[in-house]
Amino acid sequence: MFKVRELILRNQKRIKRLFSDFLYKTMAGIISTGTQQLVVLPLLAKFFSAEMYGVILTIRGVYNAIYIGFGNSLANVRQITYTDYSKKGIVGDYNLLAWIFAGISAVLLVVTCFFVGNVTIFEMMLLIPSVFVATLNAYYLVHYNLVLDFKKLLFNSIISSSGAILGILLVKYTMLWPLPLLFSGIFSLMNLFFTTPRIREPFRQTELMFKTLSKYAILLAVTLVAQSLLYLDRLIVYPIIGGEAVATYSTAAFFGKSVAVIISPLSSVLLGYYCQDTFKMSLKYFWSGNIIVLVLSALFMLISIIMAPWLTGLLFPTLIDMANPYIFISNLAAILCFAGNVAQSAVLKFANIFWQIVIQVCYAAIYVILGVLVMPKYGLWGFCYVVLFANVVRLILLYTIGHYSIMLRGNIKS
Structure with a gap:
């Protein structure tokens, strides 16, 4: 277990600037997404x-x-x-x-x-x-x-x-x-x-x-x-089980995807800092950030359990009855996707760009092949579980590749 508190105390000024920038970008995301x-x-x-x-x-x-x-x-x-x-x-x-x-x-x-x-x-x-x-x-x-x-x-x-x-x-x-x-x-x-x-x-x-x-x-x-997969629910679901199923799934995932988009600027802000000449990445920075993101993800998931059905019903009254059974699992997949996006900013900068291909090929193979196979028999439920599984695998790959790439770069701080 890394000494997260000690790391924060040593970098208060940098963290304060990072938080300020993240706040501005998050507000921008809230406005555009909202x-x-x-x-x-x-x-x-x-x-x-x-x-x-x-x-x-x-x-x-x-x-x-x-x-x-x-x-x-x-x-x-x-x-x-x-x-x-x-x-x-x-x-x-x-x-x-x-x-x-x-x-x-x-x-x-x-x-x-x-x-x-x-x-x-x-x-x-x-x-x-x-x-x-x-x-x-x-x-x-x-x-x-x-x-x-x-x-x-x-x-x-x-x-x-x-x-x-x-x-x-x-x-x-x-x-x-x-x-x-x-x-x-x-x-x-x-x-x-x-x-x-x-x-x-x-x-x-x-x-x-x-x-x-x-x-x-x-x-x-x-x-x-990656972007095709983000919206692939529509491209796969539409030809197999129709436009109404697309509307149902998109409505069910509405809250989770909205939260993910609003807080996703964190990954972009981090990439901006990573690209500065003065920044040196370490395993402590990498894992401290990921642990914080996982805690935030768990918090957002708890909030979604309470808020998602109510807000979705308020905004989409004609679709809520169809979407309600799928809200929990679709929101969980969306929030795990956000956690992966934050880790990806470090992998993008500090790992060989070839690994991006490996990650996306694995993700796409699970998403597309399993999605196409299960939908004719299990319908939208089968697709929801495939999306969740694909995001779990992607997150594990990002953490593993990020860890070993940063370690091999030799930029590890004591």
């Missing part, structure tokens, strides 16, 4: 039938996987390679890559919409610029992590959420459900234009381009798999 989960999604569920709502959730899931996969992956590579570029005084590559992959993300979403179906031409015309802008936003937000300025991130979240609220108000009159995505992205990008110099960096290739691309390719594949 807007989506408490305003946008409940109103969409009210405006559309259960079947159509399931279709919307499926497409939004792919939308999120695409823009986060392409945009966040580039942002994470920017953080990992930040010192390589700064030491050589090189500026370039990233704006070029951001706009290219934003275009690719738009093409992928169009293909998805044709595959899922039930998307009108007007909705498609709104989704294409929405995912393009969202991909750019996901990358340009990296600036706040690089300079550890999370106050501006909070302000950006307020601006983006204002756009989403405007969009959902217009949905009532137009029935064009992509409007909250479009307005949210446009508002955010306009704010980023005035608050980050990254958006005005030159569109040019540098000597580090291919090194950066190789890292990006690996991380992109890993992130796309």
Whole structure:
């Protein structure tokens, strides 16, 4: 058992700054997630039938996987390679890559919409610029992590959420459900234009381009798999047991996923600190952080047992009866996923990037293969247990790989 109290006392100033940054980013997460989960999604569920709502959730899931996969992956590579570029005084590559992959993300979403179906031409015309802008936003937000300025991130979240609220108000009159995505992205990008110099960096290739691309390719594949799995419940459930089952599962997991998204900024804040030149990781830091996260996860799970049925019923009165039996197990899986995401920030920085592939392949194999096998016989219950098992295995892998990677780096402190 590590002396956690002694470690905290020796690093009070650093912990105070970390807590302050985490608070700002958590507030940003609460605002953006609260807007989506408490305003946008409940109103969409009210405006559309259960079947159509399931279709919307499926497409939004792919939308999120695409823009986060392409945009966040580039942002994470920017953080990992930040010192390589700064030491050589090189500026370039990233704006070029951001706009290219934003275009690719738009093409992928169009293909998805044709595959899922039930998307009108007007909705498609709104989704294409929405995912393009969202991909750019996901990358340009990296600036706040690089300079550890999370106050501006909070302000950006307020601006983006204002756009989403405007969009959902217009949905009532137009029935064009992509409007909250479009307005949210446009508002955010306009704010980023005035608050980050990254958006005005030159569109040019540098000597580090291919090194950066190789890292990006690996991380992109890993992130796309991870994000696809995050929303894979919709992609697997929809073709096997229908849109109503998608709506049921998404509603059941609503509280747990909302909590996980709200507190997930901790992993991003930690990665920002890990990428600073002065930071040295140790096993004590690694395990102390993970123990704290597990305690928080247990606390959030207790809260969800009390609050989840009530809040879910309040926000989704037409779906609560179908979703109620699945609330506990789906929330537990979502919170374990959050615990894994925090550990992953350390693994991403301090372990060989190859291990990211190993983790995601194992996770995906369990999730997809078992999910497809059990659903025809056991329905949504079988899928819920598969998701829980997959997140437990992922968490164990992250802890094991993180522990041994940090130990082998030789950065262990006494």
